[in-house]
Amino acid sequence: MPAQYQRPGQPMDPRHSSRLTVRQRFYLIEVLGGLRLTGVRFFSNMWKHTLRMLGAKGVRGAVTIEYPEERRPYSPRLRSLHRLVRREDGSPRCVACMMCETVCPAHCIYIVASEHPNPEIEKVPERFDIDLGKCVFCGYCVEACPEDAIRMDTGILEFSSFSRLGMIYDKQTLLALDPAGPDGSPTSPVPIPADRRI
Amino acid sequence: MTGLPGDMIAAAIPVAFIMFVVLNFGGLLTWVERKQSAIMQDRIGANRASIFGIRILGLLHPLADAIKMLTKEDFMPARADRLLFVLAPFVSVFFALAAFASIPFGDTLHLLGRDIPLQAVTLHVGILYVLGMLSLGVYGLMMAGWASANNYALLGGQRAAALMISAEIAIGASIMGVVMVYGSLNLQDIARGQGEPLLPKIFGQWIPAWGIVTQPLAFFLFLTAGIAATKRIPFDMPEGESEIIGYFVEYSGMKFGMFAMADFLETVVIAGMTTALFLGGWQVPYLQASGFVFPWGGTVGLPHLAVVGLQVGAFLLKVIVMIWLLMLIRWTLPRFRYDQAMRLGWLGLFPLSILNIVVTSLVLLAVGR
Numbered sequence: 423m424p425a426q427y428q429r430p431g432q433p434m435d436p437r438h439s440s441r442l443t444v445r446q447r448f449y450l451i452e453v454l455g456g457l458r459l460t461g462v463r464f465f466s467n468m469w470k471h472t473l474r475m476l477g478a479k480g481v482r483g484a485v486t487i488e489y490p491e492e493r494r495p496y497s498p499r500l501r502s503l504h505r506l507v508r509r510e511d512g513s514p515r516c517v518a519c520m521m522c523e524t525v526c527p528a529h530c531i532y533i534v535a536s537e538h539p540n541p542e543i544e545k546v547p548e549r550f551d552i553d554l555g556k557c558v559f560c561g562y563c564v565e566a567c568p569e570d571a572i573r574m575d576t577g578i579l580e581f582s583s584f585s586r587l588g589m590i591y592d593k594q595t596l597l598a599l600d601p602a603g604p605d606g607s608p609t610s611p612v613p614i615p616a617d618r619r620i
Numbered sequence: 621m622t623g624l625p626g627d628m629i630a631a632a633i634p635v636a637f638i639m640f641v642v643l644n645f646g647g648l649l650t651w652v653e654r655k656q657s658a659i660m661q662d663r664i665g666a667n668r669a670s671i672f673g674i675r676i677l678g679l680l681h682p683l684a685d686a687i688k689m690l691t692k693e694d695f696m697p698a699r700a701d702r703l704l705f706v707l708a709p710f711v712s713v714f715f716a717l718a719a720f721a722s723i724p725f726g727d728t729l730h731l732l733g734r735d736i737p738l739q740a741v742t743l744h745v746g747i748l749y750v751l752g753m754l755s756l757g758v759y760g761l762m763m764a765g766w767a768s769a770n771n772y773a774l775l776g777g778q779r780a781a782a783l784m785i786s787a788e789i790a791i792g793a794s795i796m797g798v799v800m801v802y803g804s805l806n807l808q809d810i811a812r813g814q815g816e817p818l819l820p821k822i823f824g825q826w827i828p829a830w831g832i833v834t835q836p837l838a839f840f841l842f843l844t845a846g847i848a849a850t851k852r853i854p855f856d857m858p859e860g861e862s863e864i865i866g867y868f869v870e871y872s873g874m875k876f877g878m879f880a881m882a883d884f885l886e887t888v889v890i891a892g893m894t895t896a897l898f899l900g901g902w903q904v905p906y907l908q909a910s911g912f913v914f915p916w917g918g919t920v921g922l923p924h925l926a927v928v929g930l931q932v933g934a935f936l937l938k939v940i941v942m943i944w945l946l947m948l949i950r951w952t953l954p955r956f957r958y959d960q961a962m963r964l965g966w967l968g969l970f971p972l973s974i975l976n977i978v979v980t981s982l983v984l985l986a987v988g989r
Contacts, residue, residue, distance in 0.1 A: 449964075450840065453953060460660050460952040486664040593745045 425595060476544040496606030501561045503578040504591075505599035507571050514597055516571035522563035530556035531563060548592060552582060555589035560586055577602025578612055630736045636868035638740040641936070642720045642888055643838030649884040649943065650682045657951045665685035686691035689877035697769050697870050709871065709878035710771045716885035719753035722746035723768075723892045724808040725930040726902045727909070737930065738902070738963055739808055746807035747799065750859075750893060751792055754849055757882065758784040761858060764879070765867035780851060780858030780957060786965030787855070791971030794841035797980040798897050801834050811901030811951050815908075819987075827917035828905050831898035837976045839898045846890035847949060848965065852883055854953040856963055891942035902931040938948070 432528050446452055471481035487494050494503070507515045518535035534549040563572050576599045591613065600610040669680040696705055723746070726738030726897025743749050758781055765777015801803060802813035810831075810862065818829035830840045848855040859866035868879045895901060906914050907930060910920035922930070956964065 453949075456952045463662075463763055464656070464660045464948065467662060471659065483662070484664045488664070497653045590796055611689065 435537070437525070442528040452600040471564070480600045493607055497600070498606065500577070501559045501564075501574040502608075503554075503576045503581060503599065504557075504563070504572055504596060505576050505601070506593065507573060508597060510617050513596075514547060514571060514593065515537065515549060515569050516547050516567075517543060517569055518547040518550075520553060521566040521568060522572055525562045526561065527560060528556045528558045530554070530558075550593040551589045551590050551594065552596065555586050576610060577606050577608040578610070580612055585594060624732070628650070630731075630734050633729075633736060634738050635721075635740045637725065637738075638720055638723075638915070641725075642717060642885065642971055645888045645939075645943070646881055646885040647682050647686075647872050649887060649947075650685060650880075651679055651882075652943070652947060653950075654678065654681065656947045660948070665969055674821055677968060686876070689874045692873040694873040694875065699769035700870065701767040701769070703932070704763045705870075707873075708760045708764035708841065709768060709875045709882070710760075711763060712757055712882035713878045713885065715753045715757040715760070715924070716882045719750050719757070719886075720892055721751045722807055723889075723896050724811050724901060725935045726921050726928055727836035729928050737808065738769055738928070742808070743806065745805045747795055747805045747810075747897075750807075751788065751903060753798060754889065755784065755788050757886065760879075760882070761867050764871065767872035768867070770870050771869050772808070772865040774867045776860070776865060776869065777857055780867055782958075783848055783855060783961060784852065784859055784967070786962055786970070787845045790841060790965055790969035791849060794838040794845065794976060795897065796973070797835045797838040797976045798831050799976070800980050800984060801829075801831075805815075807896050807901070814900040815903045820955075825906075825913075828900060830900040830903070831865070835898065835942045835976070836981070837892075837972065837979075841889075841973050841976065842897065843894060845965070845969055846894065846963065847946060850883055850886040850946070852887065852946075853950045857961060860955070887943060887946050888939070891939045891946060895935060895938040895941050899942070902935040904930050904934045907931070909985055 432466065467483040470481050473481045509515050517538075518533055519530045520533055520535070523531040523533050530553040532549065532551045532553070533547050536543065536548040538546040559574070561574055564574055578599070579592075581589075595613045596614065598610065603609050621835045657663075665678060666681045667675055667678040668781065669675070669678065669679060669684040674680075702906075721740040722736070724739040728765055729736040729738055739746075741749075761780040761784075762777045765773045765775075765780070766849040768774070798810065802810045804810055804813070814828065814830045816829050817823065817825045818827040825831060851858045857864065859868065868876055871879060906912050907922075907927065909924075909927060911927065912920040913916075916921075
């Protein structure tokens with residue numbers, strides 16, 4: 423027994439002993455205890471499954487969420503796929519100030535600015551690309567935006583592509599997205615980049 | 621129905637039944653394993669395989685498994701011993717399948733003037749036959765380990781051989797107590813003996829002399845060694861599929877599937893052996909050839925076919941309960957280390973089975989048998 427871990431005159435805590443007691447060494451009693459635990463759990467879950475099959479709502483024998491059909495409710499703070507917020511006329515609220523592009527730690531935002539026809543508005547992005555293959559979903563772009571023009575509230579998490587190019591989402595795609603519903607599930611369809619094969 | 625064709629049909633009935641039950645149980649155990657473990661762990665379990673949207677609780681997954689196994693690449697290492705490499709999975713499955721042959725699943729069936737023993741092979745040394753088949757099964761593992769030309773596989777085969785030897789000795793020695801109590805090596809005689817009342821002078825007709833009552837220690841020893849013989853968790857160090865590498869590391873496709881199948885078949889065999897030796901075989905309490913004869917004096921007459929049907933049903937039910945228990949153990953206990961398993965086999969199970977034999981002999985002498 424490792425004496426250096428023991429205070430003198432104090433017995434070692436039996437729960438942390440490195441030696442097995444006689445009862446544990448005999449093994450059978452401990453095995454039966456373990457089997458009782460799992461067996462009771464088996465029958466209680468079986469009973470709940472049976473009740474559920476017979477039509478009792480609210481009784482669940484499993485904690486499984488069957489994902490593509492069911493989703494767990496997402497937190498309202500969840501950072502999901504970005505979207506560009508639209509003005510009344512449908513043009514982007516973004517004024518191409520380059521704040522998000524500057525703050526982005528992954529350098530995944532690429533903006534080309536151009537003049538806006540309305541003299542009240544300074545600029546408008548001609549291109550606004552986000553490379554989601556590089557994005558780290560830190561949300562700094564949303565924090566940095568002075569116009570509240572970029573948000574990460576679409577609730578969309580399932581975006582993938584067979585090529586790196588397909589992970590680059592352009593202005594039109596990002597503008598078309600809507601915020602998630604009150605339960606956090608997406609209201610707009612997952613945008614499919616051009617190269618994505620189904 | 622007399623003459624050769626009738627004889628052949630009469631002999632084919634139990635064989636067909638055994639093949640049907642054992643093969644289907646072996647296949648279904650993949651489903652049972654998935655679902656039972658899922659229910660024990662608050663999950664749902666595999667339920668996605670479907671034919672035209674019909675899922676029937678995931679029962680199609682064994683089918684999907686078989687299709688997957690058959691269509692996978694059948695790989696063979698360049699330096700493998702080609703004959704032994706191909707032979708090994710067949711040896712494993714064959715002996716696991718053949719072991720069930722002498723386990724009786726019912727009393728003699730009287731049908732159309734014939735006496736059909738409900739046992740695929742009527743052997744006077746049935747226990748030795750089953751033990752032999754179980755022991756021969758390890759040759760498949762050793763062949764697989766040797767023929768793979770892979771040192772890890774060889775070590776796995778060596779662990780399998782060591783585990784089998786320590787388990788088989790404990791199995792044989794623990795069964796000896798049962799053989800002494802019922803005085804026969806014939807599994808059918810042992811099953812009949814378990815229908816007799818236990819110590820009628822003391823308990824009257826109340827307690828049937830099932831093996832678990834007359835040989836409780838042997839029951840636990842046999843069950844432990846039997847689980848070791850199936851080489852499933854907690855005794856899965858020959859395979860160690862999750863961390864350590866086992867004897868079938870070089871196998872793929874259906875050959876690998878056959879090794880996995882052999883484990884399930886051995887689970888069925890061990891469940892059948894435990895039923896036949898310790899749980900009264902096909903005996904239903906208080907059911908005799910003419911119907912129920914209750915110890916409190918009541919009798920319920922039953923026709924012969926109903927009695928046989930009840931017996932076969934009771935046997936299947938007991939086997940299913942035993943399989944459930946083995947699955948529960950497999951999904952509850954962690955794996956033994958190699959040295960722990962050896963210590964348990966040689967210093968735990970083996971001396972205890974010898975002790976069981978000695979105590980059984982003394983008790984049998986005392987009650988004057």
